[in-house]
Amino acid sequence: MAIAGIGLGALAAGPAPAQPAGAGDAIVCESLVELRLLMAGAPGDRAAASSHLAERTGCRRVPRAALGAVEHRAMVGGAPFECLAVREAAGCLWLLP
Structure with missing residues (x-):
C-alpha cells in the first residue's frame, strides 16, 4: 500500500523530464564567446543547450x-561565468552555469 502511495504521488507531480545521455557531465566551451552563443540558442534550458553542442565546435x-x-x-x-581547469585540456574551459 505504501508503494502505491509513492507511485501515485510521483504521478501527481507529473512525469520526470527526460535526461540526455551523460546527464552527469558538464558542458564546457573553449571560449566565453562560444559558451554565450550556445546559451543564446537555448536561453535557460540546459537540455536544449546540450542538443546544440554539435553546432558549436568549441563546446563539448x-x-x-x-x-x-x-x-x-x-x-x-x-x-x-567561470573558466575551470579540466584534466587533459591545454587551458581552462568555460563552464555552462
Whole structure:
C-alpha cells in the first residue's frame, strides 16, 4: 500500500523530464564567446543547450570528475561565468552555469 502511495504521488507531480545521455557531465566551451552563443540558442534550458553542442565546435561534454579549480572569472550582463581547469585540456574551459 505504501508503494502505491509513492507511485501515485510521483504521478501527481507529473512525469520526470527526460535526461540526455551523460546527464552527469558538464558542458564546457573553449571560449566565453562560444559558451554565450550556445546559451543564446537555448536561453535557460540546459537540455536544449546540450542538443546544440554539435553546432558549436568549441563546446563539448566532460565528466564532472575532470573539472578542477577556477582559473578565471568574468561577469557579463550581471551573470557570473567561470573558466575551470579540466584534466587533459591545454587551458581552462568555460563552464555552462
